[in-house]
Amino acid sequence: MARSKQVNATGFKAWIKRLRRGNRQRFNRLLTRLFGTAEPRRRALAADTRRILVVRLNKRLGNILFLTPMLRSLAASLPAATIDVVIQDPRQKPLLEGLPGIGQVWVQEKSIRASLRLLRRLRAIRYDLAIDPSGNSTSNRLALAFARAKQRMGFAARDQWLALTHAAPRPVSRHQAIQGVELLTTSVDDFHWTTFESLAVFPGEASHAAAQRHWQAAFTAPVRANTPIVGFFTRATGRKQLDHAWWQAFVELFQQRLPNARLLQVRAPDQPEPIAADIASVAIAELDVLAALLSRLDGFVAADSGPMHLAAAAGVPVVGLFKATAPASYAPLGPGCTALEASELAAERVLAAVAERACNTETRVA
Template sequence: MNAKSLKRWIKHQRRNNRGRLNRLLTRLLGTTEPRRRPLVGDTRRVLVVRLNKRLGNILFLTPMLRTLAASLPAATIDVVIQDARQKPLLETLPGIGRVWVHEKSFGATLKLLRQLRARRYDLAIDPSGNSASNRLALALSKARQRMGFATANQWVPLSHAASRPGSRHQAKQAVELLESGVTETEWQRFNTLAVFPGAEAERSAQQHWDRAFRELTSPSPVVAFFTQATGNKQLDDDWWADFLEQVAEKLPEAHLLQICPPGAPTPTSMASVCIAELDVLAATLSRADAFVAADSGPMHLAAAAGVPVAGLFKATNPAAYAPLGPGCVSLAGETLTPEHTVEAVRGMLSKQPNRGAA
């Protein structure tokens, strides 16, 4: 057996061992059936666990966080995540107390665990149902009540458990977890993503906007776009070239703004911005009149910022990952063409007064 085969065999054995341990713990302790009951009356300290670095997955928390804040106004809601860059996006949401960031080292993990346990949370929530890290944090949180999804692999003993909801969208599932796992609470439901950049982020965004459009002298609609995506979600250069040609032909009054990844070279043929701070990027996107992107973090960030988004779905399912925001549309299959996309943008611009004038 060569080194590559040995590595594959070890990985396979680890996966099998984890599976066996998971099944054993589920039989002994787990929650495989729904448990719907009221919250303890003095539920005031809530922890939401989402140990994932993908921007979209963190933004998918925002409808549930807003639902919690509106429905439990006396509660303080803390969140634990993995990427410090995403922290400003959650800190300004209503009802949010502290956003903890999990650093991947043994010492940092122990320190964070001690801090979380010291808070003595009344309720801890795993909104995803498919993360071993989330489950472990939930089990170790020392919360009086624990909420999550009841599945054949749910080895955490939960006080409140819901079966997998009918909605396939990741953000809506988290809201449905609250409704299905708790009785005697009237949930004020939110179904769209949302972020609320602070004053400093807004000032910085205005500076980026002014630099990008320093030569724009008359009010004009601004169509922002982002060409990048991971793996086979990305559309090729020819698709984007055709899209830009059609915008120039069919929407000659519109100004284009290209959103570039931080550190990438900026194009000289049109206005562009490269912004690393996510709250500043959200505030900048909010000034646009429409946004076009493949399924990606910036697509969801634009929807959360309140921009009508044309989401382009080449590989992923819009039923699970559509941009959730006012005026957003998803294009897939036969509609995933530059022609349909430009028509979608035209419809967006026709339904709103110009918000993106420099």
């Protein structure tokens, strides 16, 4: 009887959730018919477009890194412009501040009072162009609506209730990072864009100095010159994560097949112990410092996760392991990066990909 009541309660909650979602969609579509932008709208940019605001109110590291191709495209194509960004996680701020063309990286705080104070600041600036790079964020749309920009850019949709001056059609690419670049190229007329399709971050000197200290602490014994060093990260959220036994098998196989290479485990700050006592490891909370340390590696292995994308943005050849998500949408983007999924996730196959990219050698695949 108790189990039946629990199932009924769960079913009722799911029904309420679907009902609310459906009502919200119907309301958004009504607003779109009255005020919004259901169809693509391609127009030229105003000649005096100098102050640009990009809004991405999301805390996931990967989603913030997915902004970098679009931000770099804006900076290269509009070199006289200053690009401000609004995000939610202060830890990610240094990653964006190092990009060319970036002015202010605003962080939305949790309190309503702080959010209202930020909106007043944005309204006072009177941006020439405000951009929502996501096609499904109510928070992004609200920020654009209150920012009082002269031009607004986003994706046209049946539920796009915001009035846009530049509206892109549904993106062709499935990859979340490339969609932002497509937003620029398909919503602006009579303009030649210089575009980028790789993630990128550029840590400063202080970040590299801190990374050097972590590096020396991890490798207490000197590392011989020309020794390939491969990093790996064992964490991921939900079904994306590979289990402890898989990582143990990978580490053992790596040490057997690539004895002249070294491993470095990148641990989450709340992950106190490395997977094996005889390998180097680091745990770094500051994302800019972590990016600087990752840039020293010859290769990196991880499931679909924030550190996987951060390593790709740092210029490291990454082998991304996709157990539950689609590489077409979330593959690591950078030189030498690759994505493996399904049957390719055997430790032998992963090691072969690592050896090819990080160690310039081949290993036997069973």
